[in-house]
Amino acid sequence: MTRAAIFLDRDGVINENRADYVKTWEECRFLPGIFEPLRRLAQSPFAIVITSNQSVINRGIVARSEVEEINRRMIEEIQANGGRIDAVFYCPHRPDENCDCRKPEPGLLLQAAECLNLDLRRSYLIGDAASDIKAAVAAGCYPILVLTGRGKKQLPLLQDEGYSGYHVASNLQEAVEWILARQGESQGRGIQMTRRNVGLILIIAGIVALLAAVTADLTGIGGQPGFGWKQMVGTSVGVIVAIIGGILCRS
Numbered sequence: 001m002t003r004a005a006i007f008l009d010r011d012g013v014i015n016e017n018r019a020d021y022v023k024t025w026e027e028c029r030f031l032p033g034i035f036e037p038l039r040r041l042a043q044s045p046f047a048i049v050i051t052s053n054q055s056v057i058n059r060g061i062v063a064r065s066e067v068e069e070i071n072r073r074m075i076e077e078i079q080a081n082g083g084r085i086d087a088v089f090y091c092p093h094r095p096d097e098n099c100d101c102r103k104p105e106p107g108l109l110l111q112a113a114e115c116l117n118l119d120l121r122r123s124y125l126i127g128d129a130a131s132d133i134k135a136a137v138a139a140g141c142y143p144i145l146v147l148t149g150r151g152k153k154q155l156p157l158l159q160d161e162g163y164s165g166y167h168v169a170s171n172l173q174e175a176v177e178w179i180l181a182r183q184g185e186s187q188g189r190g191i192q193m194t195r196r197n198v199g200l201i202l203i204i205a206g207i208v209a210l211l212a213a214v215t216a217d218l219t220g221i222g223g224q225p226g227f228g229w230k231q232m233v234g235t236s237v238g239v240i241v242a243i244i245g246g247i248l249c250r251s
């Protein structure tokens with residue numbers, strides 16, 4: 001069965017964005033307050049996947065092994081604080097390489113979906129750049145722009161380009177709260193649907209019982225044919241069941 005995911009951009013969402021790139025673990029600074037939402041996400045059924053553009057690798061600024069070391073230590077620190085990261089997918093290419101995995105292309109998300117059997121339509125991406133929002137739209141998952149990192153400056157770019165259909169949150173905490181509330185609402189709708197369906201079944205069952213009792217050739221009190229006590233019981237049960245069904249449908 002496929003699983004929904006929360007895709008997290010890394011720089012500007014989890015840790016501070018640096019104009020000169022995060023080149024070492026020492027330069028990696030977690031944004032304030034990120035462990036609480038990561039703990040909440042860890043308790044959700046979502047797969048939690050970091051998707052990050054790391055052109056520093058092919059620009060020759062940082063070795064691939066160093067990027068992987070930063071990611072590994074970041075995951076360790078998140079786990080030590082009660083969080084969970086299930087996988088990291090990163091793109092090492094420069095923009096001029098025109099790969100299909102550097103966001104705004106959807107390649108990283110498609111790779112993750114393939115590897116982890118994810119349902120992109122039920123997944124969310126939280127990012128701080130227009131390229132994150134565009135990648136999410138291209139992959140078919142729900143985009144959320146956070147105003148940390150580059151977010152505040154990127155929002156007007158998206159507005160100028162006429163992008164819509166994404167949610168804006170102040171930070172990771174707000175984004176996670178919004179997602180979990182949205183999930184709760186849709187589960188609530190699911191319960192109401194179930195209750196309504198049970199109600200409809202009870203109405204139909206009640207009517208069937210009523211008709212069966214009225215039309216059945218049952219023997220009444222004293223063994224005489226007619227509308228006897230069995231039919232009284234049958235019709236009463238039918239009416240009561242149908243009324244309960246009606247109440248369930250209306251609630």
Ligand SMILES: [Mg+2]
Pocket residue numbers: 009010011012013017127128129149
């Ligand atoms: Mg970013």
